[in-house]
Amino acid sequence: DTEVTQTPKHLVMGMTNKKSLKCEQHMGHRAMYWYKQKAKKPPELMFVYSYEKLSINESVPSRFSPECPNSSLLNLHLHALQPEDSALYLCASSQSQLGIANSNQPQHFGDGTRLSIL
Amino acid sequence: QKEVEQNSGPLSVPEGAIASLNCTYSDRGSQSFFWYRQYSGKSPELIMFIYSNGDKEDGRFTAQLNKASQYVSLLIRDSQPSDSATYLCAVRGWGKLQFGAGTQVVVTP
Numbered sequence: 486d487t488e489v490t491q492t493p494k495h496l497v498m499g500m501t502n503k504k505s506l507k508c509e510q511h512m513g514h515r516a517m518y519w520y521k522q523k524a525k526k527p528p529e530l531m532f533v534y535s536y537e538k539l540s541i542n543e544s545v546p547s548r549f550s551p552e553c554p555n556s557s558l559l560n561l562h563l564h565a566l567q568p569e570d571s572a573l574y575l576c577a578s579s580q581s582q583l584g585i586a587n588s589n590q591p592q593h594f595g596d597g598t599r600l601s602i603l
Numbered sequence: 604q605k606e607v608e609q610n611s612g613p614l615s616v617p618e619g620a621i622a623s624l625n626c627t628y629s630d631r632g633s634q635s636f637f638w639y640r641q642y643s644g645k646s647p648e649l650i651m652f653i654y655s656n657g658d659k660e661d662g663r664f665t666a667q668l669n670k671a672s673q674y675v676s677l678l679i680r681d682s683q684p685s686d687s688a689t690y691l692c693a694v695r696g697w698g699k700l701q702f703g704a705g706t707q708v709v710v711t712p
Binding site for chain 1: 634635637639644645646647648649652654691695696698699700702703704705
């Protein structure tokens, strides 16, 4: 078990569905991250939130929409996804954003949501 | 040139032996380095982080950093079958981590 909690653990959805992935941490971390990971590949960064503001968007398609309602929660809203979007979606958090103010704090990952697009 | 490079493996290690994993990086200004272990189908788990040149030991794991050579390594002593996993090297970039492709380690009984 990790201190970063992701729900749901598994999600199967059609290409026309709208769904949301949720991530929660109670470690007082102020930076939160979404990653996408395909099989046998390293995690690919999608978004970074720092102090509840979007800090980095790695040119992610608009069918993925992040939201940070408060410092403990991070959502990823999904709409009109494609089969190639099937992957493990990982949330991570760190005390502050890496590289900002010389922060070296490690990132801690949640267990992930395995997403399958039909 | 990839920013963080690792041998993909698999690295086959007899049980009880030392596993040695290597990682090189291209950004000479990198300041912090992380090793994650990832079991198949699971999320990455932080094992070690190192910021200063030299060795850092934690249990059976030792991380080694040489900034002049832009090289970081992970040693796993007394390897166990439970150490069989993919090990990801990650290097701090501006605001984010740069991951290597990972090295698969297989510990054989």
